[in-house]
Amino acid sequence: xxxxxxxxxxxxxxxxxxxxxxxxxxxxxHVERGETLSLVGESGCGKSLTALSLMKLLxxxxxxKAQSIVFEGREIxxxxxxxxxxxxxxxxAMIFQEPMTSLNPxxxxxxxxxEALLEHRKLPRHQARERAVYLLEKVGxxxxxxxxxxxxxxxxxxxxxxxxxxxxxxxxxxxxxxxxPTTALDVTIQAQxxxxxxxxxxxxxxxxxxxxxxxxxxxxxxxxxxxxxxxQVVETGTTAQVFxxxxxxxxxxxxxxxxxxxxxxxxxxxxxxxxxxxxxxxxLRGCSFRNRCSLxxxxxxxxxxxxxxxxxxxxxxxxxGGEA
Amino acid sequence: MAEIILECxxxxxxxxxxxxxxxxxxxxHAVNGVSLQVEAGSVLGLVGESGCGKTTVAKLVLGLERPTAGELFLEGDSVKRLSPKEIARRVQxxxxxxxxxxxPRKSIAAIISLPLRALGVGDPATWDQQVDQIMEVxxxxxxxxxxxxxxxxxxxxxxxxxxxxxxxxxxxxLCDEPTSALDVSVQAQILNLLMELRRELGLTYILIxxxxxxxxxxxxxxxxxxxxxxxxxxxxxxxxGRPRHPYTQALLDSVLTPEPGLGLPRTHLGEAxxxxxxxxxxCTFHPRCPRADHRCSQEEPRPMxxxxxxxxxxxxEGT
Numbered sequence: 001x002x003x004x005x006x007x008x009x010x011x012x013x014x015x016x017x018x019x020x021x022x023x024x025x026x027x028x029x030h031v032e033r034g035e036t037l038s039l040v041g042e043s044g045c046g047k048s049l050t051a052l053s054l055m056k057l058l059x060x061x062x063x064x065k066a067q068s069i070v071f072e073g074r075e076i077x078x079x080x081x082x083x084x085x086x087x088x089x090x091x092x093a094m095i096f097q098e099p100m101t102s103l104n105p106x107x108x109x110x111x112x113x114x115e116a117l118l119e120h121r122k123l124p125r126h127q128a129r130e131r132a133v134y135l136l137e138k139v140g141x142x143x144x145x146x147x148x149x150x151x152x153x154x155x156x157x158x159x160x161x162x163x164x165x166x167x168x169x170x171x172x173x174x175x176x177x178x179x180x181p182t183t184a185l186d187v188t189i190q191a192q193x194x195x196x197x198x199x200x201x202x203x204x205x206x207x208x209x210x211x212x213x214x215x216x217x218x219x220x221x222x223x224x225x226x227x228x229x230x231x232q233v234v235e236t237g238t239t240a241q242v243f244x245x246x247x248x249x250x251x252x253x254x255x256x257x258x259x260x261x262x263x264x265x266x267x268x269x270x271x272x273x274x275x276x277x278x279x280x281x282x283x284l285r286g287c288s289f290r291n292r293c294s295l296x297x298x299x300x301x302x303x304x305x306x307x308x309x310x311x312x313x314x315x316x317x318x319x320x321g322g323e324a
Numbered sequence: 325m326a327e328i329i330l331e332c333x334x335x336x337x338x339x340x341x342x343x344x345x346x347x348x349x350x351x352x353h354a355v356n357g358v359s360l361q362v363e364a365g366s367v368l369g370l371v372g373e374s375g376c377g378k379t380t381v382a383k384l385v386l387g388l389e390r391p392t393a394g395e396l397f398l399e400g401d402s403v404k405r406l407s408p409k410e411i412a413r414r415v416q417x418x419x420x421x422x423x424x425x426x427x428p429r430k431s432i433a434a435i436i437s438l439p440l441r442a443l444g445v446g447d448p449a450t451w452d453q454q455v456d457q458i459m460e461v462x463x464x465x466x467x468x469x470x471x472x473x474x475x476x477x478x479x480x481x482x483x484x485x486x487x488x489x490x491x492x493x494x495x496x497x498l499c500d501e502p503t504s505a506l507d508v509s510v511q512a513q514i515l516n517l518l519m520e521l522r523r524e525l526g527l528t529y530i531l532i533x534x535x536x537x538x539x540x541x542x543x544x545x546x547x548x549x550x551x552x553x554x555x556x557x558x559x560x561x562x563x564x565g566r567p568r569h570p571y572t573q574a575l576l577d578s579v580l581t582p583e584p585g586l587g588l589p590r591t592h593l594g595e596a597x598x599x600x601x602x603x604x605x606x607c608t609f610h611p612r613c614p615r616a617d618h619r620c621s622q623e624e625p626r627p628m629x630x631x632x633x634x635x636x637x638x639x640x641e642g643t
Contacts, residue, residue, distance in 0.1 A: 042507035042508060043507055156597065157374075186373040186374055186534065186597070187373075187534060187536065187578045187580075188373060188574060188575060188578045188591055188593045189373075190578065190580070191577075191578040191580065191588060191589050191591050192591060192593070194588050195590070198588060213508060215508070215582040216537075216579070216580030216581055216582045217580055218582070219580070219581070219583055219584040219586075220580050220583075220584070220586060220587060220588050240584050240585060243582065243583070243584045253509060254508055254509060255582065256512075257508045257509050257511065257512035258508060258512070258537065258582060259515075259537045259538060259540065259541035260582060260583075261537060261540050261564065261581065264541065266540060266541050266542075266560065266561070267519060267541065267542070269516050269519065269520075270512040270516055270541070271512060272509060272510075272512035272513045272516060273509040273512075274513075276477045276479065276510070277507075
């Protein structure tokens with residue numbers, strides 16, 4: 001396997017009237033070809049901003065700092081707009097949550113699909129069109145040639161998300177970033193779209209970063225995962241490891257919150273995490289989870305909690321436990 | 325047999341929608357002959373894909389829409405004879421998005437007490453006290469009483485919505501996707517609250533959700549809707565354990581439980597959800613059904629009861 005992306009010590013700060021919001025704090029991860037890494041967490045944990053900073057699509061005021069962001073062997077940490085727009089949509093593509101807002105309602109599907117190839121590869125239009133038809137068929141859209149003339153509003157949600165996937169594949173990317181790709185879809189369509197994504201990923205040997213809050217999706221799709229809380233990675237490991245033996249109290253809490261048929265007695269109280277996610281503004285000290293954690297001890301507030309390596313690919317940001 | 329708190333008989337709601345410029349209006353049968361009974365103290369889960377008519381059923385139950393045909397009884401009285409205010413006394417809603425369903429310019433106390441003021445219930449001098457009581461019941465700290473919705477978290481806002489629904493002491497609460505807009509950890513808090521309140525206050529719920537794990541956890545009975553019709557209905561354990569309609573089976577197969585190593589399910593629902601303006605002939609599910617034959621495309625299946633398990637399919641499992 002070859003490494004598609006390696007991110008080391010990524011920080012994203014957002015200046016707000018209330019102070020500096022430390023949205024992403026010291027996040028490191030890597031993705032191999034053909035591998036799925038999932039960034040899991042609740043809203044506001046910094047998972048989407050992490051994804052946007054890889055594409056350099058952060059809001060203009062945001063401040064990005066990183067030790068390194070290496071994509072396909074190339075350092076892109078300081079890449080400018082010209083260099084990034086050559087990569088974006090070509091070798092690194094993104095699939096967003098809501099296909100209705102990420103497709104332009106004024107252009108046909110065909111126009112939007114062909115754009116990336118015309119832009120990046122300077123291909124003649126008929127070749128771009130051939131590729132568009134090929135990929136629409138690949139993502140399971142029937143009568144692909146006639147679909148090219150349709151506008152986004154003429155398609156259902158599931159079809160639109162298929163078009164988004166086809167669009168991300170136009171230039172043959174090596175990395176796909178999917179931000180909540182199925183959250184807006186019905187369960188039956190969700191399973192189909194995820195299956196499609198997994199099959200295409202295998203066929204084209206792409207790295208996939210899957211950003212989601214849905215632990216069911218993570219369990220079925222991801223090879224490895226990084227659990228994020230309040231801008232930090234709090235636990236990493238293979239999917240099997242983390243689900244079988246969650247070490248961080250937050251991960252454990254999250255897993256207890258969801259009713260699992262056959263494991264949780266119907267009607268019995270679900271585990272829940274008291275309190276709410278703090279906003280990481282201003283000076284931060286100690287563990288961000290300590291106020292909601294039932295195991296917290298005084299040291300949790302005093303010292304900086306570091307991400308400790310427990311084994312290959314397995315890491316934990318917690319003072320307690322992890323020896324198991 | 326327990327008291328029937330809500331009964332629908334062949335309930336229909338048809339909207340006239342424009343089929344396109346110059347084409348005139350065409351009927352859309354959003355709810356197409358739904359019959360249901362909800363026993364006091366039970367939780368009826370209503371599931372189905374978007375566009376299946378579950379929210380229209382909710383609007384009919386709440387009296388926000390009047391049925392085109394059929395009858396709806398609340399606590400034994402036909403809603404035709406009930407005024408909107410009387411309906412509101414008996415059934416109250418909790419909606420999906422607590423960001424949209426609370427008036428941003430009213431304080432929490434004003435939001436919660438609105439049903440009392442609107443219906444003029446009891447002595448105005450006691451309203452304030454009732455607000456305090458209900459806030460305690462749903463676990464809202466008293467200091468939030470004069471705050472505004474934007475100062476509250478998503479979970480707290482949903483508690484406000486629950487408090488507003490309960491202040492009239494209705495016996496039936498209609499929860500339309502009560503936790504879909506919430507984070508996982510907050511979702512569990514609200515689900516626990518709903519279960520606790522049901523036990524303590526003897527409430528009856530209609531729970532509309534696309535999250536089948538949530539429905540399985542809370543509901544005592546589940547009805548599966550497809551294109552305005554109920555295609556299967558049974559006690560929860562029975563429906564999840566032995567689904568008989570191919571659509572229910574496909575829905576259940578599609579659920580991604582957090583169990584690594586199982587991979588992604590293969591569903592046979594190849595076709596997209598049909599356009600409700602132009603429903604397929606015969607059994608409306610036949611274009612997506614693996615068991616469909618000639619008869620399914622011609623003849624609409626009649627709902628058949630087997631004990632307390634209802635299924636509408638020519639090829640139902642186990643018949």
